[in-house]
Amino acid sequence: MADNNSLVGGEFLLQQINGRVIAVQVLVMIFLCINIFLIVTFFKKECFYTTARYILFAVTLLSDSLILIMSDVLLILSYFQFTMQVWLCIIISVVVLLELTVTPVTLTAMTLERYVAICMPLRHGQLCSTRSSLHCILIIHGLSSVPCIVVLSTFFASAPLGLYKQYRGCSVEMFILYRWQDHIRSAVSQFYFLIMCIIIVFSYVKIMTVAKAASGENKKSTWKGLRTVILHAFQLLLCLARLWCPFIETAVHQINLKLFNDVRYFNYILFSVAPRCLSPLIYGLRDENFLHALKSYGFFDLYKRNIRQGRLIIFQQKSCTMH
Structure with a gap:
């Protein structure tokens, strides 16, 4: 009787997970179609790919689309319990780790662009030119590569040579062999979180000061920029909250397996998929030119x-x- 109950419970859990996987596929396809449409629109008009804020917007769209595709592929591989050699997983994880950081760093750069446009309008043309935007993209990817380099460096320093040819399920957690590696990754992530929060708060306070002093059309434009900064802060908070998900999931996994699956699914939808659909809302629909x-x-x-x-x-x- 107990074996029958276990079998029924296992089948129910499998059906539930299967339904969730299908729901994820639908959401990912919808958001990818929207992002692709926005990217095509971006390249249609010259004023978009020669303006700093739209260039950074395109970077977030490309990064979000790549993350959606890669995370969805890893989800499907995990669902079907597909394994691969560790060296191949390292190549995939480099892209995932890099792009996971690119989005919040780009959002911070977009916030600084709004700060320059509103608080330093006379220097905006010089500081946010097309050439400066391209340099900014290189800086964004350079800064975003630091957490990836830290995680992989600690893994290479402690992993035995025979591990690279082993077959394992591909996930970022695979690179955490010892507890101290997890602490280093957490410290780097929290440092980035602190710096980004300081920049967001600084920009918000400065734009708020200008908004109170402005009048007429300038006041309307300034308050619109302020709302954009608030939306960036909310999106950034969702992206960075993903950093704490592994700690929560590890604690829940020790309590109950079903609860662990529920929490992990909830975290994936709220902190991985949801932030990737906010960029079209913030710029694709709120911006008059893009709309x-x-x-x-x-x-x-x-x-x-x-x-x-x-x-x-x-x-x-x-x-x-x-x-």
Whole structure:
């Protein structure tokens, strides 16, 4: 009887996980389609790929799309218990670790861009030129590579040579062989979190000061920039909250396996998938120029053209009837 109950419980858990995997696939496909549409729109107009904030926006879209694809692939491999050699997992993990940090660092750079645009408008053209934006992208990826280098360096220093040819399930946690490695990774992550929070708060306070002193159109524009900084802060908080998820999941795993699966699924949706869908909301829909471009190149414009063509055909038919 106990064996039957265990079998039924296992089948139920498998069906539940299967449903969750399907739900993740749907969400990932939706967000990827939206991101691809936004990326295509970005390259359609010259004013987008020559403006600093839109260039940084495109970087977040590319990074988020890559993270969605890679994390989804790892999720499917984990679900089917697929293993690979450790050296191949290292190559995949380098991309994942790098891009996980690129998004919050880019959001911080976008916040600084808004600070310069509102608080230092006379120097904005010089500091946020296209060339400066390209240099900024290199700096972003350089800073984002530091946590990845730290994690892999501690792994290479402690892993035996025979480990690289072993077959294991690919995950970032695989590189944590000893407790001290986890402490180093946590220290680096918290240091980045502290620096980013200081930059966000500093920008918010400075923009708030300018907003109170501004008037008319400048006041409206400044408050809009302030709301963008707040949204960046919320998105950044979700991205950085992902750093604490492994600690929570490890503690829950020791208590109950079913609760562990629930918590891990919740963390993945809220802290991995959700932050990647906020970029289209913040810039793709709130920005007037980008929204206008989306309408021009999207289904709305196609729909309007069909209506105009239909009206033209009806008008021509009426003209022929009258003649």
